[in-house]
Amino acid sequence: MSTQSKVARILAAHPFAKRAAVIPILQEIQEAEGYVSQDAVVKVSAHLAMPASKVYGVATFYNQFRFKPKGKYHIMVCRGTACHVKGSLSALRLVEEGLSIKAGDTTRDGLFSLEVVCCMGACGLAPVISINGEFHAKVTPEKLKNIVEEIKLKGEK
Amino acid sequence: MLKIEVNGKTVQAGQGETILQALTRHGIKVPTLCHLPGLAPSGACRMCVVEVDGLPSLIPSCSYPVADGMRISTNSRQVLQARKTIVELLLSNHPQDCLYCGRGGDCDLQRLARQHGVRQRVFSGERIRREKDMSSPAIVRDPEKCILCGKCVRVCEEVQDVSAIDFIQRGAKAFIGTAYDQGLNVSSCINCGQCVLVCPTAALAERSYVDDVLRALNAPGKYVVVQHAPAVSVSIAEEFDYKPGTDMDGKMTAALRRVGFRKVFDTSFTADLTIMEEGSELVKRATTGGVLPMFTSCSPGWIKLVEQFYPEFMPNLSTCKSPQQMLGALVKTFFAQREKIDPADIVSVSVMPCTAKKFEAGRPEMGRGRLSDVDYVLTTRELAELFRTVGVDPAALEPETPDTPFGERSSAGKLFGASGGVMEAAVRSAYFLITGTEMKEYTIQELRGMKGSKELRVKAGKFELGAAVVSGLGPARRLMEEIKGGRKDLHFIEVMTCPGGCINGGGQPRRADTESVKARMNALHHIDKDAPLRVSHKNAQVKRLYDEFLGAPLGRKSHELLHTRYTKRDVLR
Numbered sequence: 001m002s003t004q005s006k007v008a009r010i011l012a013a014h015p016f017a018k019r020a021a022v023i024p025i026l027q028e029i030q031e032a033e034g035y036v037s038q039d040a041v042v043k044v045s046a047h048l049a050m051p052a053s054k055v056y057g058v059a060t061f062y063n064q065f066r067f068k069p070k071g072k073y074h075i076m077v078c079r080g081t082a083c084h085v086k087g088s089l090s091a092l093r094l095v096e097e098g099l100s101i102k103a104g105d106t107t108r109d110g111l112f113s114l115e116v117v118c119c120m121g122a123c124g125l126a127p128v129i130s131i132n133g134e135f136h137a138k139v140t141p142e143k144l145k146n147i148v149e150e151i152k153l154k155g156e157k
Numbered sequence: 158m159l160k161i162e163v164n165g166k167t168v169q170a171g172q173g174e175t176i177l178q179a180l181t182r183h184g185i186k187v188p189t190l191c192h193l194p195g196l197a198p199s200g201a202c203r204m205c206v207v208e209v210d211g212l213p214s215l216i217p218s219c220s221y222p223v224a225d226g227m228r229i230s231t232n233s234r235q236v237l238q239a240r241k242t243i244v245e246l247l248l249s250n251h252p253q254d255c256l257y258c259g260r261g262g263d264c265d266l267q268r269l270a271r272q273h274g275v276r277q278r279v280f281s282g283e284r285i286r287r288e289k290d291m292s293s294p295a296i297v298r299d300p301e302k303c304i305l306c307g308k309c310v311r312v313c314e315e316v317q318d319v320s321a322i323d324f325i326q327r328g329a330k331a332f333i334g335t336a337y338d339q340g341l342n343v344s345s346c347i348n349c350g351q352c353v354l355v356c357p358t359a360a361l362a363e364r365s366y367v368d369d370v371l372r373a374l375n376a377p378g379k380y381v382v383v384q385h386a387p388a389v390s391v392s393i394a395e396e397f398d399y400k401p402g403t404d405m406d407g408k409m410t411a412a413l414r415r416v417g418f419r420k421v422f423d424t425s426f427t428a429d430l431t432i433m434e435e436g437s438e439l440v441k442r443a444t445t446g447g448v449l450p451m452f453t454s455c456s457p458g459w460i461k462l463v464e465q466f467y468p469e470f471m472p473n474l475s476t477c478k479s480p481q482q483m484l485g486a487l488v489k490t491f492f493a494q495r496e497k498i499d500p501a502d503i504v505s506v507s508v509m510p511c512t513a514k515k516f517e518a519g520r521p522e523m524g525r526g527r528l529s530d531v532d533y534v535l536t537t538r539e540l541a542e543l544f545r546t547v548g549v550d551p552a553a554l555e556p557e558t559p560d561t562p563f564g565e566r567s568s569a570g571k572l573f574g575a576s577g578g579v580m581e582a583a584v585r586s587a588y589f590l591i592t593g594t595e596m597k598e599y600t601i602q603e604l605r606g607m608k609g610s611k612e613l614r615v616k617a618g619k620f621e622l623g624a625a626v627v628s629g630l631g632p633a634r635r636l637m638e639e640i641k642g643g644r645k646d647l648h649f650i651e652v653m654t655c656p657g658g659c660i661n662g663g664g665q666p667r668r669a670d671t672e673s674v675k676a677r678m679n680a681l682h683h684i685d686k687d688a689p690l691r692v693s694h695k696n697a698q699v700k701r702l703y704d705e706f707l708g709a710p711l712g713r714k715s716h717e718l719l720h721t722r723y724t725k726r727d728v729l730r
Contacts (some may be wrong), residue, residue: 038337042729051320051345052336052729061327 006032007040011047019050022058026065035066063116068106071113073151076130077103080119086138088127092116094141095129098148111155112148159225164232176218176229177205185231188240188269190357191306192219194670196315202306204269206239207231215239241273247304249280251358258302258359263667265357266304287332292340295348295364295515300332303360309333309352316656318631319462321346333360336729345465345728347630349458349654350512350536350663363512363664366533367543373504373533374417381504382492383413384422384484384563388510388574388659389537391680395666395673396541397552402676404684407556409540414557415549420492422563424507427480427487428570428579430702431455432586432693434719435477437710439583439649440590443620448472450623450640450647453579455479457517458654460723462630467637468725476720478530480573481507481514482523484563485530486718491706492562506533508540510574510662513654522721536664565698568688569599575678576628576658577604577611580651584615584624586694591617599691605682607657607675610636623647629656 010028014021022044029040036059045052059065077092096102099112106113122128125137129144136147159170163185170179175198180187191202198220206215210228215236218229230236247266255261287300307324310333314320321344325334335344353361373381394403413421439451454460454475463470478486485507489500507514511534517523518531535543544551558564569585572578581601588596603613604624609632615622623646627633633652640647655661660677661669669677685691693699707714 038729041336045730051314051323053320053323053334053345054314056336057323057325060325 007037007043011043014047017048019048022048022050022055023062026055026059030065034070035068037067063118066104066113066115068104068113069110071106072111072155073131074113074115076115076117076120078118078120078122078126078128078130079116080123080126082123083119083127086126090141091127091129091139091144094144095148098145109155111152159223159227161223161226162228164230170223174223176207176209176216176221176223176227179223180207180218180229180231187218187231188272189219190265190269190304191308193308193311193355196311199307199311202304203243204240206236208233208236237273240269241275244269244273244275245279248275248278249282250284251304252284252301253278259362259365260302260359264359285329285332290341291364292342293346293348293364293516294342294519295512296341296346296350296353297362297364298333298341299360299362300334301360302358303333304358305331305333306357307333308355308357309361312351312355316629316631317347317349317351317654318634319345319347319349322352339729343728345730347458347461347465347654348513348516348663349630351655353512353663354665354667354669363536363539364515365539365542366515366535367539367546370506370533370535370543371546373506376504378502379504380419380498380502381417381506382420382422382488383418383506383508384424384427384481384488385409385413385508385540386424386481386510386514386574386659387428387571387578387681388662388665388677389508389540391574391677391684392510392660392665392669393537393541393551395669396538397550399552400676401669401673402680404680405551407558408551408554410559411554411557412544412549412551415554416543416547418506420560421557422484422488423559423566423570424480424484425566425570425573426563426696426698427483428455428573428582429567429693429696429699430483430719431477431480431573431579432569432582433699433703433710434483434715435475436583436586436590438475438477439587441711443648450625450650451475453649453651454721455573455579456652456654456659457511457513459630459633459652461513461516461726462633462654464723465726465728466634466730470637470640471723471725474723476722478523478719478721479514479517480570481509481534482517482530482721483719485518485523486525487563487702489525489528489530490718491702495562500528504532505530506535507531508535508537510537510659510665511655512536512663514664537662538664538666541666562698562702565690565696567690567693567696568685569691569693570696571684571688572681574659575605575681576607576653576656577601577626577651578658578681579653580604580613580624580626580649582693583649583651584613584622585692587622588615588617589692589694591620595692600686605678607671607678609656622649624649624651626651628653628658630654 041055045055103116161170168183187205190204200217200220205218207218208230290298390406391404394405410421452474485505488505493500515534518534523530569582581604609629611626613624657674661674
């Protein structure tokens with residue numbers, strides 16, 4: 001199903017929605033599309049009779065919303081307390097530098113996207129990252145480099 | 158009445174009042190930053206905290222209601238320290254360039270820092286860097302100067318119903334921006350400048366053309382003329398510490414000549430001309446089955462609002478250019494021919510109470526060939542700056558009169574500066590055009606005053622005209638929705654973008670409260686009361702202009718020089 005009809009279908013399911021529904025609607029759109037596009041923000045604004053600046057303001061307030069499509073490999077770096085203590089900041093920096101993107105971004109080739117999350121509930125494995133749902137425990141800089149390089153090789157093929 | 162104790166003294170307070178309101182009435186000054194009188198308090202900045210007996214922490218007085226027997230302290234050690242800390246925290250992410258800042262000496266944050274004895278940077282943390290937005294011809298945004306008080310966001314939403322800007326992101330990353338942080342020029346911003354009026358710092362300012370005007374005045378071979386809008390002369394006095402409502406028309410004209418302008422014209426002259434053109438257009442629409450109701454077109458913020466939010470109403474807009482643009486067009490045609498000057502050598506400057514006029518002057522259709530009708534637009538504030546830069550004190554000068562051929566005006570033209578004024582001028586002349594007789598009483602009280610929405614049914618002979626006057630785009634949009642919903646009793650609607658009209662425009666002196674704006678309005682009404690010429694159709698210079706140059710209203714020349722067209726605009730909305 002095309003992008004446009006997905007958003008249209010979601011909005012059609014909320015025929016009398018008011019401003020208060022903006023967050024659940026944005027969540028549904030992100031669920032369906034993987035991110036919230038500019039086109040979606042404009043359509044949500046029109047549907048809820050809400051200025052686009054407001055919808056954009058609300059969406060950017062929350063970490064959960066992405067504004068770029070997810071990459072083929074979606075990396076989530078945990079920055080919860082336990083992971084922080086175990087050095088997740090350097091893990092995050094390493095991924096950011098290795099891929100030349102910041103949290104919330106997607107690489108130009110669409111291969112990687114990066115997200116920072118507050119806790120994955122796997123504190124015993126700290127520091128932990130997840131790639132497309134697959135957990136990598138107790139990551140060290142060395143380990144991380146290998147993981148990223150491996151995917152790059154796979155992706156290039 | 159309730160009794161409260163303030164700093165050990167018992168005073169009276171009204172039921173339902175906030176603490177701030179009660180304190181202000183009793184002459185106790187509580188500092189505020191995010192407070193906007195007339196709008197619901199947001200309680201965001203905490204500058205106005207006071208101590209109340211029995212409450213565990215300091216409370217914001219702007220949003221806390223008084224209660225009987227309340228004991229309040231506004232100057233305890235704890236209160237003063239808390240306020241000082243708030244200022245210090247705001248300054249921790251603020252540039253230290255007050256010497257070079259456009260608001261230096263006129264900045265609320267600077268004033269609060271001084272009042273609270275802040276003498277050094279206490280918190281030095283990482284500064285957030287953001288680029289200036291110079292994309293708009295009317296308004297410049299400097300996010301580094303922004304302290305996130307949110308007043309601009311609230312005025313844009315709650316007063317103007319535009320919401321071009323909002324808080325983006327959160328926490329330390331939060332900033333004020335447009336949807337998708339695009340440039341203001343491509344956003345839904347209508348350039349009204351109401352945000353500029355309320356901004357406590359230099360985060361929002363008009364795009365200044367003072368330097369360009371100075372350069373033109375000093376350029377050899379250039380013939381620099383100036384026009385000033387009706388609302389400027391009754392407001393600029395505030396920039397020179399006169400009380401609001403002082404009219405400086407003659408002194409300002411004298412000062413403009415001292416600055417070096419070759420001719421000083423009065424935009425009220427083309428306001429009279431607008432009445433002739435717009436009045437004829439209304440009669441033509443009414444008698445030939447044209448599109449009604451007709452909306453006035455002198456307020457460029459309103460025009461952009463229609464173009465982007467209500468394009469289906471573009472045929473309802475009068476095709477008349479605004480008085481600024483009409484005068485600009487005449488200067489480079491009729492005046493240039495008459496004085497035998499090459500129009501390319503003329504630099505046409507206007508002084509307006511308005512930031513949106515800067516945008517209007519830059520519209521591509523406002524000129525012929527490479528020549529713009531108007532080259533530079535200064536706000537009232539910028540004109541005061543120009544006077545100070547050049548060292549001209551208008552207060553010390555003897556009043557002078559403006560230049561022919563665009564100097565004579567009726568007081569009806571002057572009324573264009575306040576909400577209801579265009580309609581009042583139009584009704585006076587329409588009455589004459591239809592009945593052939595003058596109105597017994599020119600003053601139309603129903604159209605005056607600060608109300609956002611005013612209506613009147615006018616009888617002239619066998620005609621009855623449904624007239625509505627709205628100011629502020631909130632009331633304007635509500636009326637648009639009524640018309641969309643099928644309302645059919647209105648024929649002519651005056652819309653001014655700013656609440657109260659141009660006297661409260663985005664280019665006017667800052668810090669005007671409702672009383673000051675009323676005083677400016679009263680000054681215009683006072684001018685009208687005593688004026689020898691109170692109707693546009695008796696303006697002899699306007700008649701001469703038709704005889705010698707234009708022909709008749711709505712004629713070929715008028716159509717070419719004085720009328721315009723509109724463009725649908727796609728913006729994120």
